[in-house]
Amino acid sequence: MKIAISGTPGTGKTEVSKELSKILNYTYIDLNELIEKGGLVEGFDSKRKSKIVDTKKLEKLEIPDNSVIDGHLSHFIPVDLVIILRTRPNILKKRLENKGWNSSKVQENVDAEILGICSSEAEDNGQKFVEIDTTDKNPREIAELIKEMIESNKFDTEEIDWLEDYSEMLGD
Ligand SMILES: Nc1ncnc2c1ncn2[C@@H]1O[C@H](COP(=O)(O)OP(=O)(O)OP(=O)(O)O)[C@@H](O)[C@H]1O
Numbered sequence: 001m002k003i004a005i006s007g008t009p010g011t012g013k014t015e016v017s018k019e020l021s022k023i024l025n026y027t028y029i030d031l032n033e034l035i036e037k038g039g040l041v042e043g044f045d046s047k048r049k050s051k052i053v054d055t056k057k058l059e060k061l062e063i064p065d066n067s068v069i070d071g072h073l074s075h076f077i078p079v080d081l082v083i084i085l086r087t088r089p090n091i092l093k094k095r096l097e098n099k100g101w102n103s104s105k106v107q108e109n110v111d112a113e114i115l116g117i118c119s120s121e122a123e124d125n126g127q128k129f130v131e132i133d134t135t136d137k138n139p140r141e142i143a144e145l146i147k148e149m150i151e152s153n154k155f156d157t158e159e160i161d162w163l164e165d166y167s168e169m170l171g172d
Pocket residue numbers: 007008009010011012013014015016072095134135137138139
């Protein structure tokens with residue numbers, strides 16, 4: 001099985017992916033590294049200080065079976081299951097500030113989380129996806145939850161919509 005772990009930066013993808021690959025005995029794949037090495041970087045957006053990636057190329061990427069792929073664009077890759085990690089925006093904001101990110105980058109990502117950008121992209125792309133709220137769970141618990149879903153073949157998603165409670169946190 002191929003599993004993508006996606007979500008806004010700071011939602012815990014890397015920690016969860018590493019735990020999950022360990023408990024399933026799957027290969028851990030860092031999508032950012034794959035993008036760099038695979039020459040998938042199209043340019044650099046200097047204003048947003050981020051790489052420009054052609055998502056159409058990601059849609060054609062082949063990853064090995066029995067792997068967990070970690071990255072905020074992993075929901076574009078053909079996989080069997082997409083997990084989207086979500087985090088309450090006020091908590092996410094603190095995690096991103098702790099990374100030392102500047103305020104505009106923090107705001108951009110808090111906005112993306114409030115609006116559920118990863119989930120809507122996965123949906124538009126026709127991917128089967130499950131959302132998990134990571135706010136009050138640790139990475140180990142989240143990995144166990146995903147393992148249970150796979151073993152029981154039950155993929156119940158949480159319905160997460162931060163917009164109603166956190167619209168005042170949106171930037172302009
Ligand atoms: N479930 C959690 N509860 C509390 N803190 C967490 C949780 N998951 C991750 N963290 C912390 O939040 C920070 C971001 O986690 P992590 O680097 O795994 O996120 P990420 O989604 O991989 O981010 P990026 O997209 O920037 O790589 C880290 O400091 C991590 O220790």
